[in-house]
Amino acid sequence: AQSVSQHNHHVILSEAASLELGCNYSYGGTVNLFWYVQYPGQHLQLLLKYFSGDPLVKGIKGFEAEFIKSKFSFNLRKPSVQWSDTAEYFCAVYINTGGFKTIFGAGTRPFVKA
Amino acid sequence: EAGVAQSPRYKIIEKRQSVAFWCNPISGHATLYWYQQILGQGPKLLIQFQNNGVVDDSQLPKDRFSAERLKGVDSTLKIQPAKLEDSAVYLCASSYRSYNEQFFGPGTRLTVL
Secondary structure: OOOEEEOOOEEEEEOOOOEEEOEEEOOOOOEEEEEEEEOOOOOEEEEEEEOOOOOEEEOHHHOEEEEEHHHOEEEEEEOOOOHHHOOEEEEEEEEEOOOEEEEEOOOEEEEEEO | OOOOEEEOOEEEEOOOOOEEEEEEOOOOOOEEEEEEEOOOOOOEEEEEEEOOEEEEOOOOOOOOEEEEOHHHOOEEEEEOOOOHHHOEEEEEEEEOOOOOOOEEOOOEEEEEO
16 A cells, blocks of 8 residues: 655754655655645645656745655755744655545654754 | 635544534635544545545545535535544645645544543
8 A cells, every 4th residue: 555654753953953854655656745844733734845847846944855756755854944843744645546645644743942 | 815714623522422523625626635633643534525526535434434515615524423533633625636735724623532
C-alpha cells in the first residue's frame, strides 16, 4: 500500500539553526507533493507544493523543499529557523491509482528554543 | 475569501451516542474531504467528494460512519453509534480540483467517554 514516511518526529533546535525535515513516499508513478504546516491554535495551511518543473521549490516564510525522484523524497528545509517556526509539519502526496487520493505523513514537530 | 467553516468546534458524547458534524467549503471548490486526525498522527482520509459524488470512501467505517454532500456544497459527517476510539479531531477540507492544494477548516474535536 502507498505510504508517506516522515522522519524525526520530534526535533529540538536553537534559533538560527538550520532545519531539515525528511519525507519519503512509496509510489512509483506521477505525484504531486505538498508540505502543510499547523501553527499552535491555527488551521492546517499550505507551506509549499511541487507539481512539475524545477525540483527545488520555495514556499512561504523562507521554507524550501527539494524533490528527488530517484529517492522518492521531498525534504523540507529552512536555513535559519525562528522561534515562530515551532509548529507541526505534514508532508502529503497526491497520487493517482485509478482513483485520486492524498496521503499524509504522521507529522514532525520541531521545537525551536528562543 | 471566506475559509472552510466547520461546526461544532468541540463535542463530548458518551459511547453509543450519535453525533453529526457540518462543513461548508470555500465557494467554488468542487472537491470536499473529511479527515480523521488522532492525536500524534497525520490526517487520515475518511471520504472524498467530487461535487456531490463520492470519489473515495475506502477508509470510512461504513457500519457506523456516514457522510453526504447534498447539492455539491455543504456536507455532514455522522457517527452512529460512537465508540471510544472515535475520539479525534475531524477535519474538513476543500480544493478547487482534487490535485490542488487543500484548504482546511478549524476541525471538530470529538471526545467519546
